[in-house]
Amino acid sequence: MLKKLGLRYPIIQAPMAGVSTPLMAAEVSNAGGLGSIGVGAAGVAGAKAMIDETRARTQRAFNVNLFVHKAPKPDAMKDAAWLNFLAPRFADYGAEPPKTLRTIYTSFADDPDMLAMLLETKPPVVSFHFGLPSVDAIAALKRAGIYLMATATNPDEARQIEAAGIDAIVAQSIEAGGHRGMFDPAAPDAALGTIALTRLLVRTTTLPVIAAGGIMDGQGIRAALDLGAAAAQLGTAFIACPESIADEAYKKALMGAGGRHTQLTNLISGRLARALSNRFTALSETQGAIAPPDYPIAYDAGKALHAAATAKGEFGFGAQWAGQGAPLARAMRAAELIETLVAEMTR
Numbered sequence: 624m625l626k627k628l629g630l631r632y633p634i635i636q637a638p639m640a641g642v643s644t645p646l647m648a649a650e651v652s653n654a655g656g657l658g659s660i661g662v663g664a665a666g667v668a669g670a671k672a673m674i675d676e677t678r679a680r681t682q683r684a685f686n687v688n689l690f691v692h693k694a695p696k697p698d699a700m701k702d703a704a705w706l707n708f709l710a711p712r713f714a715d716y717g718a719e720p721p722k723t724l725r726t727i728y729t730s731f732a733d734d735p736d737m738l739a740m741l742l743e744t745k746p747p748v749v750s751f752h753f754g755l756p757s758v759d760a761i762a763a764l765k766r767a768g769i770y771l772m773a774t775a776t777n778p779d780e781a782r783q784i785e786a787a788g789i790d791a792i793v794a795q796s797i798e799a800g801g802h803r804g805m806f807d808p809a810a811p812d813a814a815l816g817t818i819a820l821t822r823l824l825v826r827t828t829t830l831p832v833i834a835a836g837g838i839m840d841g842q843g844i845r846a847a848l849d850l851g852a853a854a855a856q857l858g859t860a861f862i863a864c865p866e867s868i869a870d871e872a873y874k875k876a877l878m879g880a881g882g883r884h885t886q887l888t889n890l891i892s893g894r895l896a897r898a899l900s901n902r903f904t905a906l907s908e909t910q911g912a913i914a915p916p917d918y919p920i921a922y923d924a925g926k927a928l929h930a931a932a933t934a935k936g937e938f939g940f941g942a943q944w945a946g947q948g949a950p951l952a953r954a955m956r957a958a959e960l961i962e963t964l965v966a967e968m969t970r
């Protein structure tokens with residue numbers, strides 16, 4: 624895999640929609656790792672602009688990541704109950720909740736225009752989160768010479784990825800920051816940790832396995848390689864980099880006491896994700912039987928609440944995704960972080 628992509632180091636900077644940037648991805652790729660951009664929330668024009676910018680900044684391979692979730696089922700009653708539950712929190716900041724909620728992202732599975740754009744721009748690597756696109760879409764991307772990767776959180780998803788003809792598997796453990804890539808969010812979740820999941824996938828598939836979840840330093844990367852991983856994918860380690868567009872409050876929380884507590888929540892977006900414990904995740908204490916709408920409909924409400932609170936100086940309702948290794952985060956330039964990780968790996 625390293626050879627195929629021309630990587631000097633087995634280090635992948637995770638795609639992080641809303642946090643990673645073309646600049647970050649290019650700096651990581653230029654430093655010898657694989658940089659990634661998360662375009663799942665960007666729309667076709669936004670995604671193309673990000674690909675163009677990354678390409679302008681690096682000649683090396685980079686990864687473009689897409690969300691392949693099942694389209695949510697609209698449920699006006701569920702939306703109304705959720706907005707009713709959140710209304711007092713909006714009122715705390717002198718705001719009204721939105722009247723209705725929208726499906727704010729199109730799944731790549733339902734987005735032929737995004738596929739056409741990828742076939743035209745041909746980024747070196749494309750990766751999928753939350754599931755797989757159609758057989759035809761995979762075949763077309765492969766014919767275009769694009770290296771494909773997909774997230775698995777368990778051996779069953781890994782088998783589906785291998786059968787679909789994908790080139791590499793991102794083994795995302797329960798320790799990871801951000802959304803769990805489970806194909807079916809309602810399925811029982813074995814919540815596998817990085818060590819068990821990496822070993823299970825190395826033993827049960829023939830594809831390169833990329834370990835992800837809680838890996839923050841060179842020692843962690845070395846351990847992942849010892850487990851048989853071809854590379855490690857790190858997300859939280861890059862949030863505090865100056866190239867990240869995480870807001871200052873998020874970076875401050877990550878680097879301070881907030882980093883010591885992460886938790887899984889589905890309240891922010893409608894899908895399970897690991898975040899810094901904050902005012903949003905604390906709503907679980909009062910939600911009772913009220914469930915958030917499906918992903919990404921709930922995220923429309925989550926973003927609106929964050930905007931209302933931010934306007935009054937309260938930053939505790941942000942989607943502050945972070946993995947269990949958060950207290951190990953370092954605020955340094957992405958290229959310097961790659962150098963540091965490599966030095967730690969080889970020490």
Ligand SMILES: Cc1cc2nc3c(=O)[nH]c(=O)nc-3n(C[C@H](O)[C@H](O)[C@H](O)COP(=O)(O)O)c2cc1C
Nearest residue numbers: 637639640661752799800801836837858859944946
């Ligand atoms: C802020 C943040 C945003 C993320 N966004 C995405 C994304 O857009 N696409 C994706 O495939 N994974 C995303 N992830 C998950 C990462 O790909 C990866 O699984 C995770 O960062 C690994 O765990 P770590 O954060 O402990 O390193 C995100 C993670 C974080 C922390």
